[in-house]
Amino acid sequence: MTSRAEKLVRWLMFSVLVSLVPLAMTYFGLRLDRRQVHLEMLLGRGELLLISTTLGAAALGELLPGGRDNAIGKLLAAGTSRVGILVCSFYFATIQSRTAPDAQAILAASVWLFTGMLVASAICLFYANQEAR
Secondary structure, X not given: OOOHHXXXXXXXXXXXXXXXXXXXXXXXXXXXXXXOOOHHHHHOOOHHHHHHHHHHHHHHHHHOOOOOOOHHHHHHHHHHHHHHHHHHHHHHHHHHOOOOOOHHHHHHHHHHHHHHHHHHHXXXXXXXXXXXX
């Protein structure tokens, strides 16, 4: 049986890092065109919100359905992930409906939401892996 640390590393390498590859490829493509790259160019249209939604949904799927052990912790982790998924999804949709959204505001919110979703997802996976033992 694999340890929790191994599962966390697997999640980080094959879920989190792989989900960030399109952003890295966008960066490299812009650099090939000799363009100066700013974070607003990479994240200013809400791309990180889509990644956050996917990570949160995948972690939530790992956790549910779950047993009754640690019910409060699981409910908090699942609830936080669900709210995060909804906020990221609706915020992305709102951004896409705007003609000239503020890229800096999107960047700031996206980074905060992504960080929160990473934490919530990791906690969901922690509880999901606890049950698998």
